[in-house]
Amino acid sequence: MFNIERWQEIFESLSKNKLRTFLTGLSVASGIFILVILLGFSSGIQNGVTSQFERDAANSISVWTGVTTKEYKGLNPGRRIQLKNQDFTAIVNKYDDHLEYKSPFYTIWGGLVNYKNESGNYRIQGVLPDNQFIENADISQGRFLNHSDVMGAKKVAVIGNKVSQDLFKGEDPINKDISLYGINFKVIGVFYDPGGERDESKVMMPITTAQKAFNGGNDIRNMTYTVKMSDNFDDAVKLSEQISLGIENDLKQTHIIAPDDISAINVNNTLEEARKIYSLVDTIKAVFWFVGIGTIIAGVVGVGNIMLIIVKERTKEIGIRKALGAVPMSIVVMILQESIFVTMFSGLFGLIAGLGLLEIVGPLIESDFIKYPQVDFNTALTTVFVLVFAGAIAGFIPAYRAAKIKPIVALRDE
Amino acid sequence: MGANSLHVLKGINFDVKEGELVSIMGSSGSGKSTLLNILGMLDEADEGSYTLDNVPIKNLNEKIAANYRNKFLGFIFQSFNLINYKSALDNVALPLYYQGVNRKERVEKAMHYLDKVGLAPWSHHLPNELSGGQKQRVAIARALASDPKVLLADEPTGALDTKTSHEVMELIQGINDDGKTILIVTHEHDIAKMTKRIVNLKDGVIIDDNFVQQVRATQYV
Numbered sequence: 001m002f003n004i005e006r007w008q009e010i011f012e013s014l015s016k017n018k019l020r021t022f023l024t025g026l027s028v029a030s031g032i033f034i035l036v037i038l039l040g041f042s043s044g045i046q047n048g049v050t051s052q053f054e055r056d057a058a059n060s061i062s063v064w065t066g067v068t069t070k071e072y073k074g075l076n077p078g079r080r081i082q083l084k085n086q087d088f089t090a091i092v093n094k095y096d097d098h099l100e101y102k103s104p105f106y107t108i109w110g111g112l113v114n115y116k117n118e119s120g121n122y123r124i125q126g127v128l129p130d131n132q133f134i135e136n137a138d139i140s141q142g143r144f145l146n147h148s149d150v151m152g153a154k155k156v157a158v159i160g161n162k163v164s165q166d167l168f169k170g171e172d173p174i175n176k177d178i179s180l181y182g183i184n185f186k187v188i189g190v191f192y193d194p195g196g197e198r199d200e201s202k203v204m205m206p207i208t209t210a211q212k213a214f215n216g217g218n219d220i221r222n223m224t225y226t227v228k229m230s231d232n233f234d235d236a237v238k239l240s241e242q243i244s245l246g247i248e249n250d251l252k253q254t255h256i257i258a259p260d261d262i263s264a265i266n267v268n269n270t271l272e273e274a275r276k277i278y279s280l281v282d283t284i285k286a287v288f289w290f291v292g293i294g295t296i297i298a299g300v301v302g303v304g305n306i307m308l309i310i311v312k313e314r315t316k317e318i319g320i321r322k323a324l325g326a327v328p329m330s331i332v333v334m335i336l337q338e339s340i341f342v343t344m345f346s347g348l349f350g351l352i353a354g355l356g357l358l359e360i361v362g363p364l365i366e367s368d369f370i371k372y373p374q375v376d377f378n379t380a381l382t383t384v385f386v387l388v389f390a391g392a393i394a395g396f397i398p399a400y401r402a403a404k405i406k407p408i409v410a411l412r413d414e
Numbered sequence: 415m416g417a418n419s420l421h422v423l424k425g426i427n428f429d430v431k432e433g434e435l436v437s438i439m440g441s442s443g444s445g446k447s448t449l450l451n452i453l454g455m456l457d458e459a460d461e462g463s464y465t466l467d468n469v470p471i472k473n474l475n476e477k478i479a480a481n482y483r484n485k486f487l488g489f490i491f492q493s494f495n496l497i498n499y500k501s502a503l504d505n506v507a508l509p510l511y512y513q514g515v516n517r518k519e520r521v522e523k524a525m526h527y528l529d530k531v532g533l534a535p536w537s538h539h540l541p542n543e544l545s546g547g548q549k550q551r552v553a554i555a556r557a558l559a560s561d562p563k564v565l566l567a568d569e570p571t572g573a574l575d576t577k578t579s580h581e582v583m584e585l586i587q588g589i590n591d592d593g594k595t596i597l598i599v600t601h602e603h604d605i606a607k608m609t610k611r612i613v614n615l616k617d618g619v620i621i622d623d624n625f626v627q628q629v630r631a632t633q634y635v
Contacts, residue, residue, distance in 0.1 A: 005511065005516070005517060008517065009511065012499075012500070012504070013499065016499035016500070017499060316495070317497050319495075320495045320496075320497055321497075321508070321512070322476075322480060322483075323454070323456060323483060323489050323495070324483070324484065324489075324508050324509040324512055324556070324560075325480050325481065325483045325484020325485075325509055325512040325513065325560070326480060326512050327476065327477045327480040327481070327512075328476045328477065328480070329477070330512070403476075404476070406456070406457065407456045408451050408456040408457045411456070411491070411495060
């Protein structure tokens, strides 16, 4: 295939027919370019959505309460339902086999936190040690809460990275005292959370401590459990649905709530949400691939079409070449080599342009739902080759036919 | 290319010796171009035999025909048939490319033949930058480039004015003087008179075939 003379011949005919070369190249390059951008954004959406779910454990069930809206067994609507410690333990006892991490929450929204002269408002949460895994939090310094902190209702706190930055300004916060409404707590750890700044603006302490310090008694605001994952995603979804339903019914019974009251007890099952979102992502991916493949097909048809026109336009030239002694095979090879060279070159150009654009624009996108749009290089390269190959086949037929035309017929072509 | 075949030539029997300059005359439809195309292996005869330089030309497939054309024949067409995106030099070099001659030698040879037709200064011009006479001279140089046994010219002056026609004929006569065998199809009597032998065709048969006293084109130029 490599023959300097032939390449010189090809470059000559390409450079002498700039417009034709340019248009062929443009259609191929734009096809690949669009495909790369599409695939990039499809992966960007996937990354974005996935990272949304990394904030917290994906298989959690959260329970919180509201106000009853229905009269039931002689009780008026409008009652506020208050969860207690025993609600939490009852559920833990009943579903222990299926639950992995569990934590009740006693939360103070926007509590004032001081360290020396610095202060700020942060969410203060009383939790159990399991909450580290429910929140997907990483400890960067010190440690998270442990069992003995909870049992002894110790006045210790784990602060989010944001809190640490705001109050300590780079100072090591471990073993320093922060003050919450005049009560001192010792900082034992700093955590990072994939949920970002919002989830890192928190101060966590043992639930026992929080209930005591802030007059909580036995009250808890809400509670979260994670369900043990089974290998099969659908089974896991089914199991967590069952548990969610069980928890809701149990709580309704204990608190005497109408079974059809939908606002008094709220149970949110993230796994089910996750499944919905993942199936949405799959759909988006499928749509993008569909559009992408459509683009490729259009590109192939375009290349085939252009090949047809090129051959038609060059019929006379082919006749001349044959009259001068070109064998039919050399005509086919000439046309194909030219078209493969153009499609390959412009395909790679479109690929690089697309990848370049993703590389430049990607980091500038500030959307929670599109993150790091990127394309698997091999996938993109494969599509270029598919396009070139299909284009070559599409071009082969007219080229072969042209080479078969009798030179006298080709010469008569005007 | 239609389904109906048309018998244009109905029994032609003639012989051309090396170094002859023959014109084939006849009105349109007489079959003169068809004869030339068969001789040029651009078209095939349904019947009969054709021997070129002691090689029987038969059972041609495209590949063999292409090689024979390349080795034995040079074509000059009425409409020049230059490749319009190639310079004069590259057009002349094209038959050599198909002979597998390397680029350097190709350029040298092509330049030599361009010089011979008096167009060396125009070697890098594209066909559309040349006059009709110049184009035909490039075509003649191209036909000569592969050093063929026979030159076949189909109405070489058909698209040219009288003066240019005579210039081209002068060139063709000069080439013939060097010993090249040349067949010219024409319907112009003054052009035919510049050859050494006139074959008259009518309705697919030869009606007469005479050697004539050649008129030199030089006297008109």
